[in-house]
Amino acid sequence: MKEPLLTLSGVHTHIGPYHILQGVDLVVPKGGVSVLLGRNGAGKTTTLRTIMGLWQASEGTILFEGQDITKLPTPEISRAGIAFVPEDMGIFTDLTVAENMTLAAARGPLDPDRLEWIKTLFPPIRTFWESSAGTLSGGQKQMLSVARAIIEPRKLILIDEPTKGLAPAIIKAMSDALLELKETDTTILLVEQNFSMASAVGDTVSVMDDGHIVHAGEMAELAGDARMQERLMGLSLEAHQ
Amino acid sequence: MSDTTIKPRIEKAPVLERITTALPIALVPVLAVLGFVAIGDPAAWLTLTVAGLAMGLMIFIMASGLTVVFGLMDVINFGHGAFISVGAFVGFSILIWLGGWTASSSVFLNLAAVFLAILVSMVATGLMGYAFERVIVMPVYGQHLKQILVTMGGLIVAQQLIHVFWGPDEIHVARPESLRGSIVIGEAAIEKYRLVAVGIGVALFLAMRHVLKSTKIGLLVRAGVENGEMVEALGYRIRRLFLIVFMVGSALAGLGGVMWGLYQETITAHMGSEIMVLVFIVVIIGGLGSVEGCFIGALLVGLLSNYTAFLAPKVALVSTIALMVIILMWRPQGLYPVVKAK
Ligand SMILES: Nc1ncnc2c1ncn2[C@@H]1O[C@H](COP(=O)(O)OP(=O)(O)OP(=O)(O)O)[C@@H](O)[C@H]1O
Ligand SMILES: [Mg+2]
Numbered sequence: 001m002k003e004p005l006l007t008l009s010g011v012h013t014h015i016g017p018y019h020i021l022q023g024v025d026l027v028v029p030k031g032g033v034s035v036l037l038g039r040n041g042a043g044k045t046t047t048l049r050t051i052m053g054l055w056q057a058s059e060g061t062i063l064f065e066g067q068d069i070t071k072l073p074t075p076e077i078s079r080a081g082i083a084f085v086p087e088d089m090g091i092f093t094d095l096t097v098a099e100n101m102t103l104a105a106a107r108g109p110l111d112p113d114r115l116e117w118i119k120t121l122f123p124p125i126r127t128f129w130e131s132s133a134g135t136l137s138g139g140q141k142q143m144l145s146v147a148r149a150i151i152e153p154r155k156l157i158l159i160d161e162p163t164k165g166l167a168p169a170i171i172k173a174m175s176d177a178l179l180e181l182k183e184t185d186t187t188i189l190l191v192e193q194n195f196s197m198a199s200a201v202g203d204t205v206s207v208m209d210d211g212h213i214v215h216a217g218e219m220a221e222l223a224g225d226a227r228m229q230e231r232l233m234g235l236s237l238e239a240h241q
Numbered sequence: 242m243s244d245t246t247i248k249p250r251i252e253k254a255p256v257l258e259r260i261t262t263a264l265p266i267a268l269v270p271v272l273a274v275l276g277f278v279a280i281g282d283p284a285a286w287l288t289l290t291v292a293g294l295a296m297g298l299m300i301f302i303m304a305s306g307l308t309v310v311f312g313l314m315d316v317i318n319f320g321h322g323a324f325i326s327v328g329a330f331v332g333f334s335i336l337i338w339l340g341g342w343t344a345s346s347s348v349f350l351n352l353a354a355v356f357l358a359i360l361v362s363m364v365a366t367g368l369m370g371y372a373f374e375r376v377i378v379m380p381v382y383g384q385h386l387k388q389i390l391v392t393m394g395g396l397i398v399a400q401q402l403i404h405v406f407w408g409p410d411e412i413h414v415a416r417p418e419s420l421r422g423s424i425v426i427g428e429a430a431i432e433k434y435r436l437v438a439v440g441i442g443v444a445l446f447l448a449m450r451h452v453l454k455s456t457k458i459g460l461l462v463r464a465g466v467e468n469g470e471m472v473e474a475l476g477y478r479i480r481r482l483f484l485i486v487f488m489v490g491s492a493l494a495g496l497g498g499v500m501w502g503l504y505q506e507t508i509t510a511h512m513g514s515e516i517m518v519l520v521f522i523v524v525i526i527g528g529l530g531s532v533e534g535c536f537i538g539a540l541l542v543g544l545l546s547n548y549t550a551f552l553a554p555k556v557a558l559v560s561t562i563a564l565m566v567i568i569l570m571w572r573p574q575g576l577y578p579v580v581k582a583k
Contacts, residue, residue, distance in 0.1 A: 054470055078476035090471035092464040094579075099460050106476035148475070 002029040004063075005156055005187050006051070011060035013050045020046045022211035023060065028156070028204075033178065033188045035198045035219060038208035039233060044191040045087050047208070048158045051189075052084045053077045065155070078106070081155035085162060087191075089145040093134030097125060097144060100133050104148035111152075118147045121177045139170040146174070150181060157181075160191045175201050195233075199223040207232045265576040269540050276548040284428035289547045295435035297543020298442025299504065303497030304520040304527075304535050305449060306490020312466035312530020312579055314483045316378055317385055320392035321494055321520065322513030323373075323399035324366045328495025329502035329512060330407050332362035333414050343417040351417035355503070362499050363492040369399075370491025374484050396514060403510040411509040420503070438500055445493075446536050453532060462486060466530045466579055518558075519546075522565050528575025537576055538568075 006028040013021035021043050028034045038044050049055045051062060053074040062070045069077050078084070092100050102110060119126040122143040128136060133144060142162055149157050162178075163171045171194065178188060178201045192198040198205070202219035215222075215232050222228055273290055280286045307321045335358040336343055342354035377395045381387040415421070416434055423430040453459035461482055465472045469479050494513075501516065502508040523542050527534025542561050549560040568576065 052474055054474070073478075074470070074473040075476050075478045078474055084474040086471070086474070090468055090474070092467050092471070094463055094467055095460060102457070103460055103464055103472075103477075104475055 002031060004028065005030040005065060006189070007061075007063045008047070008051070009061050009063075011047075011050060011057045011062060013046055013055050014058050015046070015055060020211055021050060021057070024050075024208075024211070024213055026206055026213055027216070028187060028189050031185065031187055032203035033182055033190055033201045035202035035205045036189060036191045036208060037193070037195075037198060037205060037233060040193075042208040043211045044208055045160055046211075048084065048086075048160050048189070048191060051077075051158060052082065083149035083154045083157045085145045085149050085157065085159040087160040087164070089141050091133045091136070091141045091144055093132070095133055096130055097128050097133050097136070098130060100144060100148060101125070101151055104151045107152055114151060114153075118151065121180060122147050122173075139166045142166065142170075142174065143177075146177065150186070153184075154186055156187045156189065158189050158191075161193060162190075163192065163194045163197055171197055195229070265534065265537050268576075269537060269544070272541055272544050272548075276544060279552055280548065285551065287426065287429040288431060289551055290544065291431045291435050291439065293544035293547035294540060295438040295442075295504070295543070296546060297540040298446075299438055299497055299500050300516070300519050300523055300543060301442055301536050301539035302445060302500065303494050303516065304523045304539060305445075305532055306486070306493045307520060308524045308527060308530055308535045309462060309466070309486050309532065310483075310490050311524070313462060313469065313479075313486055314382065315385075316382070316483075317388050318378065318392045319389055319517075320373065320377070320395035320399070321490075322515075322517040323396045324369060324491045324494035325498035325501070325513030325516060326403055326508070326510055327369060327399060327513075328362045328366045328498030329508040330403055330412070330498075330510075331365045331495070332358040332499030333412055333502055333508055334407075335361050336414050336417075343415075346418055348419040351419040354417060355420070359496055359499050362495045366495025366498075367488045367492035369495075370488040371484070373491065374487040378487070400510045400514070407510075409510075411507050413507050414502070415506060416503050434504065438504065441500065446532075449532055458482070458485075519561065522561055526565050526568050526575055528572075528577040528579055530579035531575065531577035534575055534577035 004027045006026075008024050008026040011021055011024040011026075012019070024043070024047055026036075026047065036044050036047065046055060050057050053069070053072055053076075057070050060070070061068055064077075064080055064082065067080070069080060072080070084090075092103070095103070101115070105111070124136070124140040124143055125147050128140065133141065136144060146159065146162060149159070159178075162174050166174070175197050178190070181188065182201070188201075190198070190202065192202075199219055199222070205215075205217060205219045205222050206213050207215040207222075209232075215228075222232075276290065277283075277286050280289065303321075303325055307318060310316055310318055336354060339354040339357065342350040345351065373395060377391055378388070381391050420434045420437060423432050424436070425431075451459075453463055461472060461477055465479050465482060472479050472482075498508075498513065501512065505512075519542055523538040524535055526538035526541065527536070541564060545560050545564055546557055550557045572578065
């Protein structure tokens with residue numbers, strides 16, 4: 001087993017009166033893509049938001065590179081090297097694509113080489129550079145959201161369902177981009193319901209249900225075992241193909 | 242990935258967008274023309290229009306900070322009027338202290354006195370904003386009811402402190418020599434001070450626009466108004482940004498207080514809370530969080546108040562409330578609804 005980059009141990013999260021995460025144990029190894037699967041409402045988004053400090057864990061610890069980040073405020077977690085692509089993409093629609101990217105480069109001016117690489121990865125970023133981000137299509141917004149997350153080198157990127165509601169061609173483009181991103185030394189924790197995409201890019205996989213991790217292992221193992229898929233995720237997978 | 246698969250369908254949107262963006266701006270000249278028709282007398286109309294613009298711009302100065310504070314952190318600050326009053330009192334103290342300069346016939350000394358009064362008052366209200374945010378607002382983030390109660394409490398305390406330091410009576414200060422009197426254009430007499438107020442207001446609006454559109458801190462404010470969580474997730478400390486905005490907003494309220502005081506030549510501890518009625522109307526008309534909307538709303542309120550004060554004095558305040566109702570019926574979120582992703 002590779003050394004862990006991120007480790008959640010017994011993490012509980014409450015949102016108001018609701019007890020959402022009920023002792024999540026999750027290990028994200030350094031390098032590659034870890035996929036987090038689970039049916040709707042399982043707690044995947046809540047897990048990512050808790051890692052990011054947007055919800056406070058009420059119990060348990062989150063270690064990032066050995067450092068305890070459980071109680072850190074969100075900006076500090078970001079500065080530690082974790083980027084977040086939220087489920088709703090979090091685009092600043094009132095700003096242009098260029099301005100979105102400028103803000104995403106929180107630690108300094110835009111690096112032209114890196115920007116060029118991103119524009120090749122996601123051509124709409126180039127095409128609509130000066131356009132208001134609010135006028136982008138859903139798929140283009142998703143690309144912008146991922147582009148923002150990688151405009152500076154990051155150790156870990158949390159991506160929440162980047163293919164939700166996208167056409168197959170764009171899903172393909174997105175998974176190509178993730179595969180290319182994998183070749184850099186960035187680790188990705190990907191929440192994904194589209195199993196063909198998840199199995200194409202994923203190295204390891206964890207499955208959540210009802211606020212717990214119910215399975216963790218290699219992606220190849222799960223991808224090759226239809227009955228295990230059936231047992232872990234029931235019909236939810238087919239529904240999202 | 243090829244561009245053809247992701248062709249956007251935005252070709253039509255910008256035109257429509259441009260029209261809807263331009264519409265509220267057109268309300269200002271439309272109102273001016275309506276005023277012209279109703280008043281009939283060009284000289285009176287010109288005087289009233291300049292008076293309305295001056296009043297509107299002063300309200301804009303006081304309201305701009307409030308709207309951004311609301312947009313950025315969802316904080317409803319009912320204590321904003323305190324900065325207006327305190328700003329006026331501090332500024333007037335400086336003007337009284339520099340009485341020799343204000344009474345002098347030198348334009349330079351006159352303006353220097355006003356400039357110093359404004360500067361000191363903005364520093365004082367900016368620092369007061371710092372204390373207000375740390376002590377009063379910070380503990381009640383995200384709790385609207387408590388914000389209303391606590392900031393109103395802060396307002397009362399500030400008003401009482403004004404009584405302690407400056408006494409319970411209103412204070413009169415005449416405007417410096419060179420800001421008194423009028424310029425006559427044709428048959429219309431236009432007070433010089435109103436032109437100065439218009440100049441300061443427009444300059445400030447342009448400066449704010451520049452900061453919001455072309456500086457990183459401005460981008461952060463606009464991004465934060467739309468989605469504060471995402472700004473934090475990108476690594477920015479939004480609370481610190483908010484504190485800066487709160488201080489700037491407080492200092493602008495102080496500036497507005499001095500200008501309003503010079504306009505009326507009389508100040509009271511309650512002047513801030515009295516003007517706040519108009520300030521809130523302007524902020525609501527403009528769309529909570531929108532500086533542009535606030536600017537247009539302020540001009541509309543200023544013009545309408547002056548026109549109706551001339552045409553039908555009894556309905557002056559009612560008319561601005563009616564304006565607010567009409568605009569909200571047209572655009573329930575105000576002229577420029579700020580997109581919120583929360
Ligand atoms: N703000 C909130 N307030 C109350 N309950 C919430 C909130 N956010 C999430 N929940 C609840 O927490 C549970 C887990 O939600 P979460 O969004 O983490 O699921 P998910 O696995 O991401 O689902 P999906 O696949 O639909 O995105 C759900 O039952 C949801 O209703
Ligand atoms: Mg989710």
